[in-house]
Amino acid sequence: MIYDVVVIGGGPAGLAAAIKAHEEGGKVLILEQAEYLGGILQQCIHPGFGIHYLGEDLTGPEFASLFIEKVRSLNIPYILSAHVMKIEIMLPLAKKIQLIAPKGTKDIETKAIVYTAGAREKHGFEIGITGDRVSGIYTAGEAQSLMDLYGVMPGKRVLIVGSGDVGLIMARRLSLEGARVVGVVELMPYPGGLARNLVILRDFNIPLYLSHRVLEVHGRGRVERVKMARVNSKGKTIPGTERWIECDTLLISAGLVPDVRVLESLGIRIDPSTGGPVVNEFLETTAPGVFVAGNSLVINDLVDYAVEQGERAGMQAVRYAKNGGLPSMNWIPVEKGGNVRCVIPHYINGENEVILYLRARKPVKDATLVTGKKMHKIPVVTPAEMLRVKIKKEDITRPFKVEVSP
Amino acid sequence: MSIRVTIVGGGIVGASIARVLSRYENLKVHIIEKMSDVGWGVSKANTALIHGGYDDDPQKYPLRASLCVKGNRLWQKWVKDLEIPHVWSGALIIALQNEDIKHLSTLLERGIRNGVPEMRLVEKEELQALQPGIASEATGALYVPTVGQIASPRATVAIIENAVKNGVKIHLETEVQGIKVSDGEVKGIQTPRGFMESDVVINAAGLYADEISRMVGLDYFTLRPRKGEYLIYRHGIPGPTRVLFPTPTPKSKGIIVTTEVGGHLMIGPNAQDMERDEKDNLATTEEGLKEVLQGARKLWPGIPDRGVIRTFAGLRPEPPNGDFIIRAEEVWGFINVAGIRSPGLTSAPAIGYFVRDILRRDLGLKLVPKRRWYPRRRDITRIAAIPDAQRDRKIRARSEYGQVICRCNHITKGEILDAVERMKYINVKTPSIDSVKFRTGATSGECQGSFCMVRIAMLLAQEYGVPLWNVTLKGPGSELGIGDINSLRREKK
Amino acid sequence: MKYALTCIVCPLGCVIEVEIKNGEIISVANYKCPRGKEWAIEEILSPVRPFMSVVRVIGGIFPVVSVKSTGPVPKENMKDLTKLLSNVVLQAPVPAGTVVLHNPMGLKVDIVTTRDA
Incomplete structure (x- = not known):
C-alpha cells in the first residue's frame, strides 16, 4: 500500500490536513504519537478556540472533537501511539516512514508527507x-x-x-x-x-x-x-x-520550540527565527513533497491559524502526490524588513493569493504593515499577536519585502 | 559459620564491594542505603569517565595510582558482563602552552610507572587530524587510548542487580543511627528499621563516610565536599570523538569536553570547595556554569551560546591528604572506604577486590568461594537500538514495547515497565521518576521530560498502587503534587 | 473611586477610565468605541467570565473530565462553583455535553462536560 499523504501528528493542524487531503481525493493516513487524537487541545480546557475559523468560541477538547468526528465519519485511517523513528526519501514520490507502534515495527510508504508534530516547551x-x-x-x-x-x-x-x-x-x-x-x-x-x-x-x-x-x-x-x-x-x-x-x-x-528533530535529520533547512523549516507558499519544505503546518512550522497563537495551515499543506500534498510533484517556480524570497521577527512563508511565486503570518519584534502603536507596495494600517502591533494578512496576486512585487513601521 | 557483612552506602563503591563479596559462600552481605534508590549520591553526578591512571602520583597517592589502573582493566570486563552502556573513546590531554608539553611528558612517565598501556605524545599536526574541531592553540597532547566512559548511575544499578541476584540483601531508605562496638569489636548497626547484627561493617558512605566513622570513635579524618558543575547540550551540537582534558592542575583534572554515552556534548566540571555542612548542596550556580563554559571553550571553541538542555552539579568527597582511605581500623571488623574522590568511579571494581583482600589479610577471614555464582546481568532491552526484526518480535510478544513514551530517546512503555520491575527487584519502595530515568534514560533528552514525565508518573502510580500525586521526582519529599485537583477547594471536614 | 481598565474588545487596548460613587457610574472616559464603553461599564458593575474546570471521573479515559459553564458566570461566583464541583465524582462512560450541574446557585447556566470520559 502506498499512500498519497501521510500526516505525522494528529493535532488540529494534522487533522485539518488529513481531512482536506482526503476531500481532495488523496489516500491518507494519520500517525499520532499519543494514545488519543487531538494533540495538545485535549488539555486546553479553556475557551478561545475557533473564533475565527468557526465563528464560535469552543474549548480545546470541543474544537478537537469536531475534527476527530469528521476524521471518523470520513473513515480516514489513523494509528495511535505511533512513533516515527526515521523518514527516508528514496525518490521524490517514494518516502518511507519507519515506525514503532503497538502492532509492531512498520515501514509506511507514501508519496507526500505533511508534518504536523507540534512543538515542545522550553x-x-x-x-x-x-x-x-x-x-x-x-x-x-x-x-x-x-x-x-x-x-x-x-x-x-x-x-x-x-x-x-x-x-x-x-x-x-x-x-x-x-x-x-x-x-x-x-x-x-x-x-x-x-x-x-x-x-x-x-x-x-x-x-x-x-x-x-x-x-x-x-x-x-x-x-x-x-x-x-x-x-x-x-x-x-x-x-x-x-x-x-x-x-x-x-x-x-x-515559549515553544517547533519539534522538528525528524526533519532536521532529513537535512531540511530550518529558519532560526521561527525554529521551524523554511517553506514556500505551498508550505513545502526544502525536501520536495514534505509539507509542514501548525506549531511545527511556526508557533501560532491561534488554533485557527494552525488549522488553516494544515488545510493548505494537506491540499498541496495531494496535488504533489497526484501530479508527481509541484511545478518548479521562479520563487520570490519574502524579505524581512524593519521590526519583523519572522514571517511565513519564506518563498512565494507571485501567481497566487497568499497568506502571510508574521510577528513583530517590538510593540508599535498606529503601525503600518508594508507588504511589497501595499500598506496596511494596524492600530496596535505587539510581538504577542501574530499578524495574518492576505496578499492579492497583483500586490506581489519583485523583490517582496515585509516591514512593520510606526 | 557465616560472617555477617554490612556495607553502609549503596553507591558505586558499596555496590562494587558487595558484588565482589557476593562470590563467597560464608559471607552474608547486606547493604544499607539511606536514599530511596541506589547510586543517588556521589555516584549519580560525575563525569562518568573510566580514567587511564596517568594522573595519580604513586608517591603522594599510592592507592589512587594503583586502584585506578586496575579498575580501568576490570571495567572492561564488568561493562560486558553487566551490560552497562559504555564507550572506549580514548582521551587527549591537551597542551595549550609550551610549559604544558613538559607537564605532559611527566604525565606520560607517571602513566608508564603506574602501568597505563598504549599512551603516547601527539604533536600538533597529528592532534588536529585526530580531533578535528579542537582549538587551534592546542600545541600537542597526550593520547590515552584506554580512557572510557560509562553511564554511571546505570552502572550502580547494574552492579546492585547482579549482587542481589547473587544473594546480597539491600535495605533502602535505611539510615545508620549508630554502630554498636563492644570489646573493640563491631557488633552491628542501629537503624530506624531495627538493629542489624554484623561481624563486619564496611563504611562506603560517600560524602558521609567521616560521620559514619565517628560513630565508632574514629575521627582522624574529615571529608569536604567539592562541587563540580556540568552542562549538557542538545543533539546536533557536535562534540569531540575523544574525551578532551586540559593539562591537569594539582587540584583537579580540569574542565573536560566530551560526547557522553547518550551522544550529547557534555562539559565540566569546575571544582569548588564547599563547607563541611554543605554535603547536600547540589545547586548549580550562574558563575560556576559560566566558568565551565569558558574553560571548555579553550579546548573546544565551537560550543554555541544556546543549546543547553541540562545543567547539574555533583559533589566529590575530598579526603584530607588527597588519597583514598581504605583500611581495616583498630575497631575489629570496621573497614573504612572513605574519601573516594576522582578517580573513584574508575577504581570502584578494584576497591571491591582490595576490600576482599583486607577481609582475608587483615581480619584473617577465610573466604569460601561459591560453587555457583552468576557473573552476568542483562540490561533492559533498548527497543530503539536493536535490529528491526528483533524489535518487531519483541513488540509482537508484548505490545507495550511498541508504545514510545519518551520521544526524545525513543523509550517505550515496555522498557519503563521493565524498569519498574527492576526497581521492585532491589526493593525500591518509593516510586520516583529518577529511578526510571537512571534505568532507561527516559526524561533525559532534549525536552527533559516535559512530554513524558507525567505519563511515566502515571505508570509508576499504577504499578506501585499509589495516587499519582504521591509519585516523586527523587524520593520522599519530592512528591509531584499535593493531592487531587480538588484538594484545595474541598470543604475540610 | 476611579478604575483604569485595559479594554479587551479589540486589539487597540484602550485604557478606559471609569469613575464610580456609591455603586453608580459617574463617568467613563478614554474609550474609542461604544462597545468599549459598554464593556467597561459591565466590567465594573457585573463582571462575568467564562468558567472551566475538571471533575473527577471513575473508570474514564483520564482520571478527570473537563467541564465548562454554558455561558459566562459572575466573577464572584467562580470560587463557589469550584467548591461545588470538588464534591462531584462521575462514573464513566460520560459523553461530552453531559450536564454535571444544572443551574447551580441559580446562575442560569449549566456545567457540562467538554470531552468524552
Whole structure:
C-alpha cells in the first residue's frame, strides 16, 4: 500500500490536513504519537478556540472533537501511539516512514508527507535557571496535563515564568482550583499574552513583574523559594535587585520550540527565527513533497491559524502526490524588513493569493504593515499577536519585502 | 559459620564491594542505603569517565595510582558482563602552552610507572587530524587510548542487580543511627528499621563516610565536599570523538569536553570547595556554569551560546591528604572506604577486590568461594537500538514495547515497565521518576521530560498502587503534587 | 473611586477610565468605541467570565473530565462553583455535553462536560 499523504501528528493542524487531503481525493493516513487524537487541545480546557475559523468560541477538547468526528465519519485511517523513528526519501514520490507502534515495527510508504508534530516547551535549563533540581518545577504544559488530564494539584503557591498566553491561562486554572499565584515574571518590558488573557492577572490579583527574570531555585525535595531580579534593556540582571519569593511551585512558560528533530535529520533547512523549516507558499519544505503546518512550522497563537495551515499543506500534498510533484517556480524570497521577527512563508511565486503570518519584534502603536507596495494600517502591533494578512496576486512585487513601521 | 557483612552506602563503591563479596559462600552481605534508590549520591553526578591512571602520583597517592589502573582493566570486563552502556573513546590531554608539553611528558612517565598501556605524545599536526574541531592553540597532547566512559548511575544499578541476584540483601531508605562496638569489636548497626547484627561493617558512605566513622570513635579524618558543575547540550551540537582534558592542575583534572554515552556534548566540571555542612548542596550556580563554559571553550571553541538542555552539579568527597582511605581500623571488623574522590568511579571494581583482600589479610577471614555464582546481568532491552526484526518480535510478544513514551530517546512503555520491575527487584519502595530515568534514560533528552514525565508518573502510580500525586521526582519529599485537583477547594471536614 | 481598565474588545487596548460613587457610574472616559464603553461599564458593575474546570471521573479515559459553564458566570461566583464541583465524582462512560450541574446557585447556566470520559 502506498499512500498519497501521510500526516505525522494528529493535532488540529494534522487533522485539518488529513481531512482536506482526503476531500481532495488523496489516500491518507494519520500517525499520532499519543494514545488519543487531538494533540495538545485535549488539555486546553479553556475557551478561545475557533473564533475565527468557526465563528464560535469552543474549548480545546470541543474544537478537537469536531475534527476527530469528521476524521471518523470520513473513515480516514489513523494509528495511535505511533512513533516515527526515521523518514527516508528514496525518490521524490517514494518516502518511507519507519515506525514503532503497538502492532509492531512498520515501514509506511507514501508519496507526500505533511508534518504536523507540534512543538515542545522550553524548560528551565534552557532559560538559564540555576540552583536546586527539585520537585515543583514544571513547564506550563506539564502542569496543565497534571491538572486537567490527570487531576493532580501541583502546588499551593505558584510563581510563573513568562506572561505568554499559556502562562496566563495556567495562572487562571491554578487560581480557580484554589492555589495562590504569587506572581508572573516577564523578561520583556511588556506582557507576552493576548489582552483578553491579561485580564486574568486582575481577576486573581496576581502581580506582574515586567523586565524581570528568575535566576535560581532553592529547595530540598521541593521548591521552597525562587530568586528573581530586574533586568536591563538587554535582558541582563541588574545587580542589587535580586530578591527571593517564597513558593512551592515554579511554572515555566517561556515559549515553544517547533519539534522538528525528524526533519532536521532529513537535512531540511530550518529558519532560526521561527525554529521551524523554511517553506514556500505551498508550505513545502526544502525536501520536495514534505509539507509542514501548525506549531511545527511556526508557533501560532491561534488554533485557527494552525488549522488553516494544515488545510493548505494537506491540499498541496495531494496535488504533489497526484501530479508527481509541484511545478518548479521562479520563487520570490519574502524579505524581512524593519521590526519583523519572522514571517511565513519564506518563498512565494507571485501567481497566487497568499497568506502571510508574521510577528513583530517590538510593540508599535498606529503601525503600518508594508507588504511589497501595499500598506496596511494596524492600530496596535505587539510581538504577542501574530499578524495574518492576505496578499492579492497583483500586490506581489519583485523583490517582496515585509516591514512593520510606526 | 557465616560472617555477617554490612556495607553502609549503596553507591558505586558499596555496590562494587558487595558484588565482589557476593562470590563467597560464608559471607552474608547486606547493604544499607539511606536514599530511596541506589547510586543517588556521589555516584549519580560525575563525569562518568573510566580514567587511564596517568594522573595519580604513586608517591603522594599510592592507592589512587594503583586502584585506578586496575579498575580501568576490570571495567572492561564488568561493562560486558553487566551490560552497562559504555564507550572506549580514548582521551587527549591537551597542551595549550609550551610549559604544558613538559607537564605532559611527566604525565606520560607517571602513566608508564603506574602501568597505563598504549599512551603516547601527539604533536600538533597529528592532534588536529585526530580531533578535528579542537582549538587551534592546542600545541600537542597526550593520547590515552584506554580512557572510557560509562553511564554511571546505570552502572550502580547494574552492579546492585547482579549482587542481589547473587544473594546480597539491600535495605533502602535505611539510615545508620549508630554502630554498636563492644570489646573493640563491631557488633552491628542501629537503624530506624531495627538493629542489624554484623561481624563486619564496611563504611562506603560517600560524602558521609567521616560521620559514619565517628560513630565508632574514629575521627582522624574529615571529608569536604567539592562541587563540580556540568552542562549538557542538545543533539546536533557536535562534540569531540575523544574525551578532551586540559593539562591537569594539582587540584583537579580540569574542565573536560566530551560526547557522553547518550551522544550529547557534555562539559565540566569546575571544582569548588564547599563547607563541611554543605554535603547536600547540589545547586548549580550562574558563575560556576559560566566558568565551565569558558574553560571548555579553550579546548573546544565551537560550543554555541544556546543549546543547553541540562545543567547539574555533583559533589566529590575530598579526603584530607588527597588519597583514598581504605583500611581495616583498630575497631575489629570496621573497614573504612572513605574519601573516594576522582578517580573513584574508575577504581570502584578494584576497591571491591582490595576490600576482599583486607577481609582475608587483615581480619584473617577465610573466604569460601561459591560453587555457583552468576557473573552476568542483562540490561533492559533498548527497543530503539536493536535490529528491526528483533524489535518487531519483541513488540509482537508484548505490545507495550511498541508504545514510545519518551520521544526524545525513543523509550517505550515496555522498557519503563521493565524498569519498574527492576526497581521492585532491589526493593525500591518509593516510586520516583529518577529511578526510571537512571534505568532507561527516559526524561533525559532534549525536552527533559516535559512530554513524558507525567505519563511515566502515571505508570509508576499504577504499578506501585499509589495516587499519582504521591509519585516523586527523587524520593520522599519530592512528591509531584499535593493531592487531587480538588484538594484545595474541598470543604475540610 | 476611579478604575483604569485595559479594554479587551479589540486589539487597540484602550485604557478606559471609569469613575464610580456609591455603586453608580459617574463617568467613563478614554474609550474609542461604544462597545468599549459598554464593556467597561459591565466590567465594573457585573463582571462575568467564562468558567472551566475538571471533575473527577471513575473508570474514564483520564482520571478527570473537563467541564465548562454554558455561558459566562459572575466573577464572584467562580470560587463557589469550584467548591461545588470538588464534591462531584462521575462514573464513566460520560459523553461530552453531559450536564454535571444544572443551574447551580441559580446562575442560569449549566456545567457540562467538554470531552468524552
